Every structure is written in C-alpha cells, then in structure tokens.
Amino acid sequence: MPELPEVETIARILRQGAPGQPPLVDRCILGARLLWERSLATPSPAEFATRLEHQVIEDIGRRGKFLTFRLSRDWLLFHLRMSGDLVVRPLAATPEPHDRLILALEGDIALAFNDARKFGRVWLVDEVDSVLGSLGPEPLDDSFTADVLFAHLHATRRQLKPLLLDQAFIAGLGNIYVDEALNLARLHPLTISNTLTLAQAGELLASIRTVLRDAIRRNGASIDWVYRGGDFQNYFRVYQRTGLPCPECGTPIARITVGQRGTHYCPHCQPWE
DNA sequence: CACGAGACCTGTTCGC
DNA sequence: TGCGAACAGGTCTCGT
Numbered sequence: 001m002p003e004l005p006e007v008e009t010i011a012r013i014l015r016q017g018a019p020g021q022p023p024l025v026d027r028c029i030l031g032a033r034l035l036w037e038r039s040l041a042t043p044s045p046a047e048f049a050t051r052l053e054h055q056v057i058e059d060i061g062r063r064g065k066f067l068t069f070r071l072s073r074d075w076l077l078f079h080l081r082m083s084g085d086l087v088v089r090p091l092a093a094t095p096e097p098h099d100r101l102i103l104a105l106e107g108d109i110a111l112a113f114n115d116a117r118k119f120g121r122v123w124l125v126d127e128v129d130s131v132l133g134s135l136g137p138e139p140l141d142d143s144f145t146a147d148v149l150f151a152h153l154h155a156t157r158r159q160l161k162p163l164l165l166d167q168a169f170i171a172g173l174g175n176i177y178v179d180e181a182l183n184l185a186r187l188h189p190l191t192i193s194n195t196l197t198l199a200q201a202g203e204l205l206a207s208i209r210t211v212l213r214d215a216i217r218r219n220g221a222s223i224d225w226v227y228r229g230g231d232f233q234n235y236f237r238v239y240q241r242t243g244l245p246c247p248e249c250g251t252p253i254a255r256i257t258v259g260q261r262g263t264h265y266c267p268h269c270q271p272w273e
Numbered sequence: 274c275a276c277g278a279g280a281c282c283t284g285t286t287c288g289c
Numbered sequence: 290t291g292c293g294a295a296c297a298g299g300t301c302t303c304g305t
Contacts, residue, residue, distance in 0.1 A: 117282045
C-alpha cells in the first residue's frame with residue numbers, strides 16, 4: 001500500500017495524534033498480542049513480547065518506507081508492504097479481521113497492525129542498521145544533491161523505472177511516485193540511467209521532490225478500501241490513468257509492464273530516446 | 274551485472 | 290449471476 005508520503009502521514013498521525021486520536025509518544029507498552037507469527041521478522045515471538053513490555057515509545061519517525069519507533073531500549077520497526085496499516089483503537093475494542101499484532105498501551109488504547117495480504121513485517125532490534133542499513137538516500141534530504149544523483153545514475157546501466165524502485169538506490173519511492181516523477185521530469189521509464197545529462201538528473205531530483213512534497217501536503221494517496229484522509233489520488237498525472245489525456249498535451253496515457261509492474265507514461269511528453 | 278520469473282498472500286475488479 | 294483471470298501502493302530469491 002504505502003509509499004513515502006503515506007508512511008510519513010501515518011508516522012505523523014501516530015506521533016502527534018489526530019482529531020479523536022491521542023498521540024502515542026511517551027506512552028508505555030504494556031503488552032503484545034501476536035496474531036500471525038510470520039508478521040514478526042525478529043526476534044522470536046516469546047522474546048518479542050517480554051522485551052517490549054514496559055518500554056516507552058520515545059519517538060516515531062520514518063526512514064524510506066519503514067516506520068520507526070524509538071523505544072526506551074530498542075527500536076520497533078514496521079514495513080507495511082502492500083496492505084499493511086497501523087491504527088489506534090480503544091483497548092477494549094474487538095480485533096478487526098486481518099489484525100496481525102496488537103500492542104496494549106498505557107491509557108487504555110491499543111495500536112493494531114492490520115495487514116490483509118500478510119506481506120508486512122515487524123522488527124524489534126537494539127540497533128537499526130541491521131534492517132535499515134542497505135537503504136539508499138532519503139530523497140528529501142538536503143545532502144542528496146543533483147551531483148550525487150548524477151554520479152549514482154552513471155555508476156550503473158539500468159532502466160530508470162526499476163532503478164528508482166530499488167530501495168538501495170533511493171529510499172521511499174514506489175510504483176505511484178516513480179511514474180509520477182518520471183512524467184514530471186519528461187523521462188521515459190525505460191531510459192538507461194547512465195545516458196542522463198547532469199541537467200536531466202537535476203530535473204529528475206526536482207521532480208521527485210515536487211511529487212513527494214505535494215503528496216505529503218495532501219496526506220498521501222488513498223486507493224481502494226484503505227482511506228486515511230489523503231487525497232493525492234485526485235492529482236495523479238499518469239498513475240492508473242491509462243487512456244486518459246495527459247495533463248500537459250492531451251495525448252492518451254500509455255501503460256506498459258516493466259519489471260512486472262504496471263507503468264504509466266505519456267508517449268508524447270516522455271518519448272523513447 | 275541486469276533482468277525476468279516466481280514466491281509470498283488476500284481481496285477486488287474485469288471479461289466472458 | 291457466476292466464475293476464473295487479471296490486477297493491486299512491495300520485496301526477496303533464483304536462474305539466465
């Protein structure tokens with residue numbers, strides 16, 4: 001489900017709270033109920049439960065598409081993959097279908113990890129590098145410059161679409177925002193990375209940031225049955241708009257498959273070569 | 274090294 | 290209406 005803007009939105013809501021929902025920071029974890037064992041990456045279910053108990057949530061953040069909970073002693077990490085979600089409920093509420101983990105928190109509230117497709121994972125670790133160490137740069141980080149992107153693009157020879165989906169190359173982009181950013185940068189998804197000029201690398205980085213910032217401002221995109229209040233889906237330029245007119249030139253948006261992922265682009269604005 | 278296919282899963286939508 | 294196929298915001302592993 002979520003990419004960087006959606007995960008950022010979830011992290012902010014959990015950290016700060018929302019109307020009718022209290023913030024989680026500074027709350028103690030009283031217990032853990034694991035309903036689907038394979039959702040837990042590490043450690044063992046028994047160690048997970050005992051180690052979590054009595055730790056306080058000191059901060060909640062995001063790295064790439066991971067949600068990061070800094071606890072008194074450990075780090076609790078979530079990756080929501082395709083269908084995962086984190087929701088706050090009254091402690092007394094009955095579990096929902098597809099709940100995989102429920103944490104009981106101080107103040108009679110619960111944090112539920114709900115994940116229909118069971119692809120999502122949870123980690124409890126004492127240092128984050130074992131999980132987050134292979135992630136590439138944060139696209140919104142100031143230290144990630146056009147020069148850096150240009151050098152990385154030229155260190156390999158790969159198609160832009162799968163390269164930008166590679167979390168070791170750049171962290172946080174997924175199928176929606178890669179298609180949107182490539183359209184804004186007027187680059188064909190199959191362009192080979194080391195053929196870009198420095199100017200094109202600069203446009204690509206600027207486009208990635210524009211798309212991500214716009215999406216974050218709109219609280220991310222809500223597709224299908226998952227609704228979190230985000231409305232960026234109403235501003236998609238190409239994603240899931242096959243056959244509809246390009247917002248720039250009116251040419252029908254094309255759809256191809258690249259690396260087994262649906263890929264949407266404008267044949268006129270993003271010509272091949 | 275770069276790419277494609279298959280695996281992991283369940284739910285919804287599409288086409289006949 | 291029913292039923293199977295295709296598809297879905299992700300990532301890992303394996304074979305070529």
